[in-house]
Amino acid sequence: MANKRKKEPQTEDMLVQRFEQMLAEGTSVFFDLHEFEHIIQHYGIRAQWQKAFKACEAAFSQYPFASELGIEKVRVLLGLGKYRQALELAEKVAALHPDSDELFVLQAGAFMGLNMVSQAIESLLKALKNTDEKEDIHYRIADLYLRSGKLQHSVEHLFEILKINPDNINALLDIADSLETLHRTAEGAKFFEERINENPEDFRLWRNAGVFFNETNSFHKAIELFDYALALNEEESSIWYHLGHAQMNLQRYEEAEVSYQKAIDLKEESDFPEPEMYCCLAATYEKRKDYNKASELYRKAVNMDEQCADGWYGIGMCLIGKERWYEAINFLKKSVRIDSECEDYWLALAEAEWKTGNVMSALEAYQHANHLNPANPQTWLDWSGIYREQGDYMQAIGLLKSGLEECPAHADLYYRMCLYHIEAGKYKQSFSYLENALILDFDRHTVLYEWIEDINIQKALFKIISQYQR
Numbered sequence: 001m002a003n004k005r006k007k008e009p010q011t012e013d014m015l016v017q018r019f020e021q022m023l024a025e026g027t028s029v030f031f032d033l034h035e036f037e038h039i040i041q042h043y044g045i046r047a048q049w050q051k052a053f054k055a056c057e058a059a060f061s062q063y064p065f066a067s068e069l070g071i072e073k074v075r076v077l078l079g080l081g082k083y084r085q086a087l088e089l090a091e092k093v094a095a096l097h098p099d100s101d102e103l104f105v106l107q108a109g110a111f112m113g114l115n116m117v118s119q120a121i122e123s124l125l126k127a128l129k130n131t132d133e134k135e136d137i138h139y140r141i142a143d144l145y146l147r148s149g150k151l152q153h154s155v156e157h158l159f160e161i162l163k164i165n166p167d168n169i170n171a172l173l174d175i176a177d178s179l180e181t182l183h184r185t186a187e188g189a190k191f192f193e194e195r196i197n198e199n200p201e202d203f204r205l206w207r208n209a210g211v212f213f214n215e216t217n218s219f220h221k222a223i224e225l226f227d228y229a230l231a232l233n234e235e236e237s238s239i240w241y242h243l244g245h246a247q248m249n250l251q252r253y254e255e256a257e258v259s260y261q262k263a264i265d266l267k268e269e270s271d272f273p274e275p276e277m278y279c280c281l282a283a284t285y286e287k288r289k290d291y292n293k294a295s296e297l298y299r300k301a302v303n304m305d306e307q308c309a310d311g312w313y314g315i316g317m318c319l320i321g322k323e324r325w326y327e328a329i330n331f332l333k334k335s336v337r338i339d340s341e342c343e344d345y346w347l348a349l350a351e352a353e354w355k356t357g358n359v360m361s362a363l364e365a366y367q368h369a370n371h372l373n374p375a376n377p378q379t380w381l382d383w384s385g386i387y388r389e390q391g392d393y394m395q396a397i398g399l400l401k402s403g404l405e406e407c408p409a410h411a412d413l414y415y416r417m418c419l420y421h422i423e424a425g426k427y428k429q430s431f432s433y434l435e436n437a438l439i440l441d442f443d444r445h446t447v448l449y450e451w452i453e454d455i456n457i458q459k460a461l462f463k464i465i466s467q468y469q470r
Contacts, residue, residue: 016042019055033063040072049079067096074106083113101131108140117148135164139171151178159191166195166204169211169238176215185216203232207239214246222246237266244280248287257284275301275308282314291318309338313345320348325355336368343372347379354386362386377403377410384416393424411441419451431464438468 015031019039022029031039036059043052056073063069070093077086087110094103104127111120124141131137138157145154155178161171179188192209199205210225226243233239244259260281267273282297295318301311313335319328332349339345350365366383373379380403387396397420403413414437421430438445445465452458 015039019058022058023054031059031062033059033066033068036063036069037072040069040076044072044075044079047079049076052076053080067093071097071100071103071106074103074110078106078109078113081113083110086110086113099130101127101129101133101137105137105140112144117144120144135161135168138164142171142174146174146178151182152184154178155182155187162195162208166202166208172208172211173215176212180216188212188216201232203229203236203239206232207236207242210239210246211242214242214249217249219246219249223250235266237263237270240266241277241280244284248280248283251287253284253287257281260284275304275311278304279308279310279314286314286318286321289321291321294318307338309335309342309345312338313342313348316348316352320352323355325352328352329356329358340368341372343369343376343379346372347382350382359386359390374406377407377413380407380413381416384420388420388423393420396420397424409440411437411444412447414440415444415447419448422452422457427460434461434464435468438465442468 015035015038018029019031036055040052040055040059043049043055053073053076056069056076059066059069060073070089074086074090074093077083077089087107090103090107090110094100094107097103104123108120108123108127111117111123121141121144124137124144128134128137128141138160142154142157142161145151145157155175158171158175158178161168162175165171175188176185179185189209189212192205192212196202196205196209206225206229210222210229213219213222213225223243223246226239226246229236229239230243240259240263244256244263247253247256247259260277264273264277264281267277278297278301282294282301285291285297286294295315298311298314298318301308302315305311312331316328316331316335319325319331329349329352332345332352335342335345336349346365346369350362350369353359353365354362363383363386366379366386369376370379370383380400384396384399384403387393387399397417400413400417400420404410404417407413414433417433418430418437421427421433434445434448448461449458452461
């Protein structure tokens, strides 16, 4: 008796090929339910939503009552941006799958597409009840609360994430940022204290508490907590890495160098160090003006990843440190091309452009930096300083007026306005700005004597300043 030949299972590519051939020929070919699911998912992964939709339509023509296909079609409709249709279908499918966490997540995506944030959050809260992916769902909810300005609600879900996974550093950083904005950092300190008391042997809890205090600028406290974490596990790279951050912020560069190097060495034993780790190590040398060693490490970072913007920026800053302005521009331009949302990159580029006489390019770079952070008073000072150097005092004054609207309590802006008005010959207005500056910060008045050489003007200023002498 002849052996029957066993039917070979078809690969995903073969299924897709058969399906596309069916479409091209306008014929009807049989696929089982799971094969249709594979075809739809194949197109979905590649964001080929029109083809995925055609596969859904073909699947429903063969299996009109297959509720499993409903969830796939909701996903496809979302990909096509048909949010209302996706919601309508999701409601029908939910009647058959009332506990599907996946369906609730898709519903949330449809609500977000329609800018219905509260409804999206409500759907995700339903998804939380049955999902095994609680960490991911909590993060989605936290993000939506953050977008809608409800920081405290966002923090509550971020705390839940850390209970599930203490290694989720992104959640930790978001907590610190949100609580600092709310002026409620004590809540974070209490949370970590409670977690440590529950499990004092878990080095991750000590590390996380240290990271939190790092982010809220309590660097001495952070170092103390990192020391406890290291006492429990001195072979954990992340502890040394964050300890290095605290030491850098306290300008303890030699200690930071040791910490970053230890972090890199430990990382090399189990994995590959990230380029950012070499950038941090490089910064310890840059701060000590060892630009050659710093550049070597920054170059190592960009050799590992050409898209490492910090690496290109670091090389540029080392060249600035050597006053090699023309060369610096090339590297700084690479950094802003990779990440145009970093204020520091634009400020460094602006300085380099100005030093090489590229006035228009410098002004454009300051404008970019200011757009990203209009509350930085130094940007206003340096930006307006270009107009002052060119003798365009009225343009400098106009720019600083805008700066004072953004930074109304910053004394240096008032002192600089006083200077610009004096240089423009507008003495009466200059004294008004001087009085405001003296009220805000009397001790900073000495900067005026550095700028103004005319003895008669100095005497007039001294007469006013002496009235505010403590």
